[in-house]
Amino acid sequence: MLISCPFCGEREVAEFEFRCTLEERGATAAERLYFRLADPRRSLEHWQHVRGCRMWLELHRDLRTGRVLRTASVPVPPADGTGS
Amino acid sequence: MGAYSAFGLLREAIRGPRAWQPLWERRAPEAAYDVVIVGGGGHGLATAYHLARHFGLRRVAVLERTLIGYGNVGRNTTIVRSNYLLPENQHFYEDALRRWRSLGRELNYNIMFSPRGVLDLATSDDQLAACARRGNAMRLAGIDAELLDRAAVGRFARALDCGAVRQFPIHGGLLQRRGGTVRHDAVAWGYARAAARLGVHIIEQCEVLGVVRVAGRIAGVETSRGTIAAERVGIAVAGGTAELARRLGIALPLETHLLQAGVTEPVKPMLDRVLIYMFPHGGEVYVSQSDRGGLVFGGMLDGYPSMTQRGEITRVRDVAAALTSLLPQVKQLRLLRHWAGMNDMTMDGSPIIDRIGGDELYLNGGWCYGGFKATPASGYAFAELIARGRASELIRAFRLSRFASGHLLDESGAGPFPSRQ
Ligand SMILES: Cc1cc2nc3c(=O)[nH]c(=O)nc-3n(C[C@H](O)[C@H](O)[C@H](O)COP(=O)(O)OP(=O)(O)OC[C@H]3O[C@@H](n4cnc5c(N)ncnc54)[C@H](O)[C@@H]3O)c2cc1C
Ligand SMILES: [Zn+2]
Numbered sequence: 220m221l222i223s224c225p226f227c228g229e230r231e232v233a234e235f236e237f238r239c240t241l242e243e244r245g246a247t248a249a250e251r252l253y254f255r256l257a258d259p260r261r262s263l264e265h266w267q268h269v270r271g272c273r274m275w276l277e278l279h280r281d282l283r284t285g286r287v288l289r290t291a292s293v294p295v296p297p298a299d300g301t302g303s
Numbered sequence: 304m305g306a307y308s309a310f311g312l313l314r315e316a317i318r319g320p321r322a323w324q325p326l327w328e329r330r331a332p333e334a335a336y337d338v339v340i341v342g343g344g345g346h347g348l349a350t351a352y353h354l355a356r357h358f359g360l361r362r363v364a365v366l367e368r369t370l371i372g373y374g375n376v377g378r379n380t381t382i383v384r385s386n387y388l389l390p391e392n393q394h395f396y397e398d399a400l401r402r403w404r405s406l407g408r409e410l411n412y413n414i415m416f417s418p419r420g421v422l423d424l425a426t427s428d429d430q431l432a433a434c435a436r437r438g439n440a441m442r443l444a445g446i447d448a449e450l451l452d453r454a455a456v457g458r459f460a461r462a463l464d465c466g467a468v469r470q471f472p473i474h475g476g477l478l479q480r481r482g483g484t485v486r487h488d489a490v491a492w493g494y495a496r497a498a499a500r501l502g503v504h505i506i507e508q509c510e511v512l513g514v515v516r517v518a519g520r521i522a523g524v525e526t527s528r529g530t531i532a533a534e535r536v537g538i539a540v541a542g543g544t545a546e547l548a549r550r551l552g553i554a555l556p557l558e559t560h561l562l563q564a565g566v567t568e569p570v571k572p573m574l575d576r577v578l579i580y581m582f583p584h585g586g587e588v589y590v591s592q593s594d595r596g597g598l599v600f601g602g603m604l605d606g607y608p609s610m611t612q613r614g615e616i617t618r619v620r621d622v623a624a625a626l627t628s629l630l631p632q633v634k635q636l637r638l639l640r641h642w643a644g645m646n647d648m649t650m651d652g653s654p655i656i657d658r659i660g661g662d663e664l665y666l667n668g669g670w671c672y673g674g675f676k677a678t679p680a681s682g683y684a685f686a687e688l689i690a691r692g693r694a695s696e697l698i699r700a701f702r703l704s705r706f707a708s709g710h711l712l713d714e715s716g717a718g719p720f721p722s723r724q
Contacts, residue, residue: 220615231617232615232617233617236606237606237722239720239722240558240608247707249706249709252650252719253556253650253706253719254554254555254556254706256558258549259545259546259548259549259557259558259559259610260546260549260610262558262608264607264608266607280607280608282559282608282609282610282611283610283611284611285609285611285613
């Protein structure tokens with residue numbers, strides 16, 4: 220898989236580290252923690268370009284094709300938990 | 304279909320290869336069943352077998368999207384063990400390990416159960432302490448566990464040069480002697496044959512697309528081969544759980560992740576144990592030698608969600624590096640094949656076996672990367688749940704409501720991060 224870093228361009232996935240999927244829904248704490256994916260075929264994720272610029276990224280991925288749909292940089296590392 | 308025996312083998316050898324019968328009959332689905340099991344992996348087949356054998360249900364069908372053995376039951380690294388930390392997991396996996404011992408006889412099929420010992424190798428003092436803790440917990444539960452120092456590791460695993468210079472030296476390990484391997488294909492074929500002999504219909508290339516409800520109650524399933532009526536529906540689709548649950552509108556606390564495994568070219572016997580080599584900061588390799596001679600090995604999940612069933616080359620490299628660090632002699636061998644399987648990873652790393660919404664809809668899933676060893680226990684308990692409508696003590700902790708009530712079974716203490724379980 221290739222990930223296009225907004226700062227460094229297209230790089231191999233080995234340069235990046237996946238952190239977690241992000242909550243897309245949830246009214247209660249249990250829902251936000253454990254039932255956070257709105258659709259199991261797509262996910263919103265936090266990654267870090269650890270072997271590159273070390274910036275935090277938010278990726279939207281199509282899990283059935285493995286393709287990255289959208290990449291955006293996020294200013295600060297997300298707080299512990301699921302990113303809330 | 305007769306029973307297999309030494310005499311039968313001799314007779315068929317004389318009669319020639321045409322004499323052997325298929326293990327189960329290829330057939331089209333009938334219009335209605337008492338129970339439909341979705342998914343013809345190890346768990347689905349075992350469930351159908353027990354429904355027919357122990358719970359008196361005769362009109363049972365297993366609906367498999369692809370072919371028997373194409374799922375994770377035929378993709379795993381065949382390791383069976385019960386060396387868990389949490390009591391709920393210990394009792395459940397111990398029940399499975401006891402069942403493996405006699406399963407070959409029960410199914411009248413050689414599943415090649417080989418209790419050759421499963422040895423977790425610690426590469427730091429912390430890890431050795433964690434091994435001691437887990438070993439003590441196991442012994443309190445009446446499960447065999449032995450903490451080995453480095454010298455004892457060397458005596459137990461002759462293939463291993465414990466004194467060799469390694470980036471991560473071996474400090475000792477935790478041994479479960481009764482653990483080992485089982486031939487995975489034989490488990491699928493053995494259960495399928497035994498279930499078919501009891502009248503279960505095994506229907507391949509039949510994908511379940513949804514359930515049929517009449518007046519709000521389960522009445523059957525919608526499939527790629529038409530509608531099939533059923534009084535009860537049991538789901539056991541492992542890596543397909545997230546996708547099927549979405550179709551059924553059930554929210555589940557799981558993500559789909561990939562796990563890869565590989566096998567080397569076959570060589571003469573060189574490794575007679577199951578070794579698991581864990582790195583201090585995460586990363587691992589587990590390896591055993593198959594009866595055919597190939598070294599079968601795997602490592603950690605690919606590290607991020609995917610439904611592609613195509614593994615990442617980075618992980619193949621990492622795992623190969625760990626393997627050759629553990630057993631340098633493997634460097635000379637060629638990699639024969641490597642593959643990936645989709646895993647139904649739950650938010651606490653433990654399975655879900657439950658009745659859904661008080662309906663005649665039952666779910667068996669969330670097996671993560673470790674459900675092969677569970678197959679015989681899961682099959683019996685899931686059959687019991689479907690037949691009686693109530694979970695037995697053994698699987699009560701695997702209920703879905705644990706995520707809302709906070710009674711999680713987080714064996715590794717990783718938190719709600721499936722990629723780190
Ligand atoms: C590389 C790898 C190594 C592993 N190593 C081990 C190990 O050493 N020890 C261990 O205990 N576990 C291991 N596991 C985990 C273990 O293989 C699985 O947890 C277990 O096999 C899952 O249960 P199953 O056999 O029923 O799954 P499967 O064999 O995957 O069965 C599920 C079936 O459901 C079918 N299906 C899916 N959706 C539908 C649908 N809509 N309609 C009809 N059918 C459908 C699929 O085609 C599939 O055949 C490993 C897994 C992988 C991928
Ligand atoms: Zn970058």
